[in-house]
Amino acid sequence: MESKIKIYEQGLKEYSKATIFQGNLLMILWVFLGTISCRLFCPLTGWIYLLFAIIMIGIILRKLLCTNCCYYNRWCCLGWGKLSTLFFKGGNIEKFKDSYGQKLAPFTYGLLTVIPLIFLLISIFQEFVFFKLMILILLLLVSIYSGAINRKKTCSKCRMRLICKGCAVKQN
DSSP: OOOOOOOOTTSOSSOOHHHHHHHHHHHHHHHHHHHHHHHHHOHHHHHHHHHHHHHIIIIIHHHHTGGGSTTTTSOOTTSHHHHHHHHSOOOOGGGTTTOHHHHHHHHHHHHHHHHHHHHHHHHHHHSOOHHHHHHHHHHHHHHHIIIIIIHHHHHTTOTTTTTOTTOOSOOO
16 A cells, blocks of 8 residues: 655654754753743742643653654654654554644644743743843743754754644745
8 A cells, every 4th residue: 555645755764863962952941941931930830831841742742743753763853753662652654644733733832932931021020130031031042943943954854844734844
């Protein structure tokens, strides 16, 4: 049976360990800064944010996206194809394009970006401290770099770019 899914054949079969390390470092920094931002508003909010990030990024999106990806059991740009094999049975690449994860991922990452910004801005208006401004600047820089620049770079080499709704590069 021939697959109906069109893979970007020029894409990487596996990403380098350096790319994976950089991507995960940026993700950890982003979640860390988001957690601090929420914590500055209210400590409980910080814990809720961190728990939400871990569950959504580490478990739910891995199940919904990675199990149906061609990088399942391979080194994708963040290494999550390998990680997902430790917890979930492989799925079907034919289901990737229309998976619920394709809809949930932008919503999740949007929340993980916007919520800390809102709470941090409220916190800054409540009491201005230079530390809060530094966190805001760092959060914006990491979010912009991760969400635009680095994402575009990794998406350009991804074999799933032709069917991924979250791809950051123009399709050919």
